[in-house]
Amino acid sequence: MDSPSLLEAQLARINPLELVEKYDCPLYVYDSAIMKRQYKRITDAFKVKNLKINYACKALTNQTILKFFNHIGSGLDTVSIQELKMGLKAGFDPKDIIYTPNCVSIEEIEMAVAFGVKINIDNISILEQFGHLHPEVPVCIRINPHIFAGGSSKISVGHIDSKFGISIHQIPHVQRVVEATGIKVEGLHMHTGSDILDAGVFLQGAEILFNVANSFKDLEYIDFGSGFKVPYKENDISTDIEELGEKLSERFNDFCKAYGRDLTLMFEPGKFLVSEAGYFLVNVNVVKQTTSTVFAGVDSGLNHLIRPMFYNSYHHIVNVTNPKGKPRIYTIVGYICETDTFGINRKIAEIRESDILAFYNAGAYCFSMASNYNSRYRPAEVFIHEGKDYLIRKREVLDDLLRNQVEVPLFNTMEVKV
Ligand SMILES: *Cc1c(COP(=O)(O)O)cnc(C)c1O
8 A cells, every 4th residue: 555645645636625615525536647557557467468458337437437448448347238328428339348247137138239249148047048049149158266265264256156157067058058059158257246365366266267268169358357456544455466467467378378369368347447546525514522432524424425334345534624633533424314434433633624524445336326315416526637627527406306206296285496
């Protein structure tokens, strides 16, 4: 992890107080330089002939972010037909989009086929139906490698009872479906979902995929998914992408030689590309001292940033208005009418009412998981690019909450102007 001063410098680059002055609070801010740095780290780490990074856009789906990744050469990983359409709208070539859904209907998959994107299938029932309907459309198959790291760490990369992927034990069945339907398998895929810390665990999964790959003769690519972990606090452990790149590239190149063809090595990171690029800026509404705790209550809550409550995630929080203030211990909470705690017992420079706090790692799974709970507006989003700031999503207004509500001629009352 960067040293605290580096972290501060990173935040200073975006001038948080000026942005709040200009766009108000609460505000999401994304720094394109960090996204580019992370993209480049991956492309530099892997030394293979053909490498394709597909940004997993469920992490952050704003059109400007998608266009930025298209601009720097990334493809797109999508998990729903709507994400796929967002990608096409942002200008991605369908060939650069992979559609990796889970438990969707064959009808939705057929819609994706019509757009000409890469199709990733993760269960045998759909593979069979798909093979009968579209024997001419090549597919990728999502494999669940079921491996566990050794010793006591037990880092799972594909539980035996996971709903994702086709078990490696079912490969013979897959082959029967392939033979019966004449479908072409152009890709193999694994995505474990968990935070991978150990290159060794990843390589174990890779070995299993290489092994399976030998049973499929028409492969064009192998997609190793994601699961790269980023640092969330000082001295936090994270995936050593450089080490992984070195080891996996070597193994991949050997595999290609034995396979007789240069395949494309693919990854689909979300968090790794955008997490550290994002900040969430909030205003302190109230500082509340109880018998045991000092609470700082902010103008946001689980409606805007649910990761701490949903996943127990850690987001580093700093006071940007009073950074030199004497550090004290605070519990940072939201304004939603249920418990929405962002951080417990955090050492933060003295917080006064109306101070601005910044949350780090707010690029991935933050805005994209925001809701209108408590009828609150979702925040505005700002994109920082080459020294300039751009509003890329307006703050919502009352009409946004009412937009799809249908008025029925019942219980009519006088409308009150609000
Ligand atoms: C969510 C997802 C990703 C991205 O995972 P990160 O942990 O954000 O990198 C990649 N591939 C698939 C299929 C996913 O569902």
